[in-house]
């Protein structure tokens with residue numbers, strides 16, 4: 001029976017809900033399944049619009065109650081275990097996206113030969129010292145790959161600027177530079193320039 005008075009309606013609804021919990025849950029789940037895509041989209045849109053506010057609230061909640069983080073981590077771990085394939089897929093897509101964003105920021109093609117396939121590209125220290133820097137950053141371990149991209153991303157987020165002294169090179173040019181001090185592309189081109 002619908003109530004005109006909002007307070008009464010709320011009371012009626014919450015009473016109905018608590019005495020028919022299973023039915024309400026089943027209906028909610030069915031609704032969510034029927035409208036999966038729209039819900040996903042609208043929550044994403046909502047997040048994009050209120051990103052700062054949501055993240056700020058989350059940070060405050062974490063700071064005031066460290067248990068929340070722990071609890072989230074635990075539920076996440078349970079989900080990961082039960083959905084390993086999906087987790088790997090999501091993780092791959094996330095790391096790929098992040099790497100692309102960073103390569104784009106540094107010029108999205110090999111600064112030596114112009115290669116553009118992102119699978120071939122990486123970040124190079126223009127004046128060397130990459131290994132040393134990584135050792136310093138990651139507690140003596142020579143962590144490469146994604147940790148370093150995460151570090152760059154964090155730096156940019158905190159300072160608004162991308163760390164300097166870096167460029168995009170493809171793995172070939174990067175290796176050649178590492179082994180021989182310069183990439184053969186450079187000497188070939190230099191030779192043509194000098195003709």
Ligand SMILES: [Zn+2]
Pocket residue numbers: 110111112113114115169170171172173174
């Ligand atoms: Zn190259």
Ligand SMILES: [Zn+2]
Pocket residue numbers: 112113172173183184185186
């Ligand atoms: Zn090259």
